[in-house]
Amino acid sequence: MSITVLGAGAFGTALAIAIAQKQPVTLWARDADQANAMQTARENSRRLPDAPFPDALTVTPDLEVACKTKVLLLAVPMQKLRGFLERNQSLLQGKTLVACCKGMEIGTGVGPVAVIQQCCPTATPALLTGPSFAADIARGLPTALTLACALPDQAKLLQDLLSTPSLRLYRSNDVIGAELGGALKNVIAIACGAVIGAGLGDSARAALMTRGYTEMQRLATARGARPETLSGLSGFGDLTLTCSSPLSRNYQLGLALGRGDDFDDSITVEGAATAEALSQTAQKDGLDMPITLAVTNLVNRNLTIEEAMAHLLKRPLKEE
Numbered sequence: 001m002s003i004t005v006l007g008a009g010a011f012g013t014a015l016a017i018a019i020a021q022k023q024p025v026t027l028w029a030r031d032a033d034q035a036n037a038m039q040t041a042r043e044n045s046r047r048l049p050d051a052p053f054p055d056a057l058t059v060t061p062d063l064e065v066a067c068k069t070k071v072l073l074l075a076v077p078m079q080k081l082r083g084f085l086e087r088n089q090s091l092l093q094g095k096t097l098v099a100c101c102k103g104m105e106i107g108t109g110v111g112p113v114a115v116i117q118q119c120c121p122t123a124t125p126a127l128l129t130g131p132s133f134a135a136d137i138a139r140g141l142p143t144a145l146t147l148a149c150a151l152p153d154q155a156k157l158l159q160d161l162l163s164t165p166s167l168r169l170y171r172s173n174d175v176i177g178a179e180l181g182g183a184l185k186n187v188i189a190i191a192c193g194a195v196i197g198a199g200l201g202d203s204a205r206a207a208l209m210t211r212g213y214t215e216m217q218r219l220a221t222a223r224g225a226r227p228e229t230l231s232g233l234s235g236f237g238d239l240t241l242t243c244s245s246p247l248s249r250n251y252q253l254g255l256a257l258g259r260g261d262d263f264d265d266s267i268t269v270e271g272a273a274t275a276e277a278l279s280q281t282a283q284k285d286g287l288d289m290p291i292t293l294a295v296t297n298l299v300n301r302n303l304t305i306e307e308a309m310a311h312l313l314k315r316p317l318k319e320e
């Protein structure tokens with residue numbers, strides 16, 4: 001069965017390369033010049049260099065052509081998803097749409113699956129998430145991800161369709177748990193990068209990862225997620241990767257904030273917007289999310305890393 005990936009960024013390209021090892025894949029890029037350059041060079045030199053395209057991968061800028069398949073992977077950034085779906089609703093209704101982005105939407109506080117449901121009510125939504133760097137997937141290095149879908153039959157179908165010998169998908173019907181794990185780990189990764197960048201030490205990072213994980217569980221449980229989803233690939237697994245690897249862009253933004261360096265704001269860093277989205281909803285829901293709030297203030301330059309840490313340390317002592 002042929003599949004399509006919409007969005008030729010690092011992740012969309014990596015998934016297209018991996019899945020094209022076993023079946024035809026169409027990769028859609030919004031920029032015609034970029035699409036043609038990729039199709040000719042057989043590489044995405046801008047977003048994912050040194051990852052050659054298999055023969056079964058075709059790049060097109062023509063969305064109508066790309067949307068002919070039944071299963072489409074959505075690999076655009078979270079804050080762009082709604083606009084993309086609204087603009088192209090007629091092409092996407094009735095399709096199986098697998099969100100590959102990690103984050104919560106500013107303004108609504110919802111994740112990609114809810115956005116798909118709102119914009120394309122006749123589509124079947126699913127989510128692909130978990131610990132994986134695009135470059136690793138493209139190189140065929142062993143990777144395990146979570147495929148979350150509320151419909152068990154669809155989950156099984158997508159698991160079989162998208163798994164490859166090196167890309168191992170586990171399925172789950174806990175969509176909200178998988179979404180929140182992938183979204184929040186990016187926020188915690190910014191915090192971890194910031195303490196390392198500011199020279200506050202590995203112990204501080206371990207404290208933030210652990211208390212951040214508690215924050216992930218608190219919010220996810222309040223939204224009806226299952227605790228075991230948070231301890232799986234999409235939660236704990238991705239938290240570990242993103243908070244400890246300098247390859248993570250969220251961690252890199254944290255490092256820059258901690259060091260007082262500039263950061264290129266064209267780089268996709270989902271945790272910054274997600275921190276803001278979740279700070280807004282947590283306040284409304286009466287949930288205590290101190291690290292998420294600290295990251296929002298840090299990113300918005302309302303607090304320095306020293307002030308943010310002092311604020312966290314000054315909180316009343318409590319039971320773990």
Ligand SMILES: NC(=O)C1=CN([C@@H]2O[C@H](COP(=O)(O)OP(=O)(O)OC[C@H]3O[C@@H](n4cnc5c(N)ncnc54)[C@H](OP(=O)(O)O)[C@@H]3O)[C@@H](O)[C@H]2O)C=CC1
Nearest residue numbers: 007008009010011012076077078080101102132133134268
């Ligand atoms: N990179 C990674 O290792 C991983 C990324 N992810 C997730 O994948 C998602 C995408 O990240 P990634 O691929 O890395 O990001 P990139 O910055 O590499 O690429 C983003 C892509 O989205 C396209 N895009 C941006 N805005 C729009 C829009 N309004 N309409 C249509 N297309 C648009 C860009 O097009 P253009 O090039 O023309 O600007 C580009 O192709 C994120 O949610 C991220 O968290 C998940 C796991 C791993």
Ligand SMILES: O=C(CO)COP(=O)(O)O
Nearest residue numbers: 130131132133248249250
């Ligand atoms: O989601 C990722 C790893 O699972 C990629 O992390 P960054 O977006 O921080 O680079």
